[in-house]
Amino acid sequence: LALTVTLGGRFHHRPLYPTYGIAVMSKKHRLARRHTIEVRELANEPLLLLHRAFASRAWVDGACEAAHIRPRIVLESAAPHTIIALAGAGHGIAVIPSTVVIPRANVHSAPLTHDGASVGQWLMASWDTHRFLAPFAERFIDELATYCGRAHPGREYIQRVPPPPRPAHKPG
Numbered sequence: 001l002a003l004t005v006t007l008g009g010r011f012h013h014r015p016l017y018p019t020y021g022i023a024v025m026s027k028k029h030r031l032a033r034r035h036t037i038e039v040r041e042l043a044n045e046p047l048l049l050l051h052r053a054f055a056s057r058a059w060v061d062g063a064c065e066a067a068h069i070r071p072r073i074v075l076e077s078a079a080p081h082t083i084i085a086l087a088g089a090g091h092g093i094a095v096i097p098s099t100v101v102i103p104r105a106n107v108h109s110a111p112l113t114h115d116g117a118s119v120g121q122w123l124m125a126s127w128d129t130h131r132f133l134a135p136f137a138e139r140f141i142d143e144l145a146t147y148c149g150r151a152h153p154g155r156e157y158i159q160r161v162p163p164p165p166r167p168a169h170k171p172g
Contacts, residue, residue: 001137004055005121010128012133013126015166016122018120018154019097019153019154021095021111021118022102023110025093026107032108037110037113039067042069046091050080050096053078056095059112081100099123101153113161117162118164120163123148123152125145
């Protein structure tokens with residue numbers, strides 16, 4: 001059983017909650033009063049991004065490509081809180097997934113959009129179709145989905161931007 005945003009053809013899955021690409025910047029930044037940030041607005045901004053191993057990085061790269069902009073990347077990191085701290089100190093805009101806890105002391109955060117649609121994917125419980133899924137694991141997935149329906153990281157962003165398209169439940 002894995003929690004993932006990416007799927008392979010041989011996996012069953014159950015959507016749990018939407019995850020968003022979040023722009024994090026200093027509260028003094030010119031975009032800091034915005035409820036959402038359009039990807040095109042990042043065109044000339046210094047960006048602090050996660051490494052390409054992160055699924056959320058693919059969302060950002062895809063949105064920039066779709067918007068026909070070449071991002072000005074000043075730092076790539078494997079540590080989300082490092083780029084958040086750098087953004088808070090005014091060194092650029094960090095882009096992280098909404099699953100990361102963001103300290104609110106000196107930063108503003110807003111979900112990324114492209115043409116008004118959110119940038120992100122759904123987090124899913126996934127399991128291999130070639131392996132036995134025990135009944136207790138099925139119950140765990142059901143309970144987890146119920147819990148995530150009412151409490152999950154990034155739920156405050158749902159009021160600002162619609163969630164990404166929900167994938168169909170692919171039961172085991």
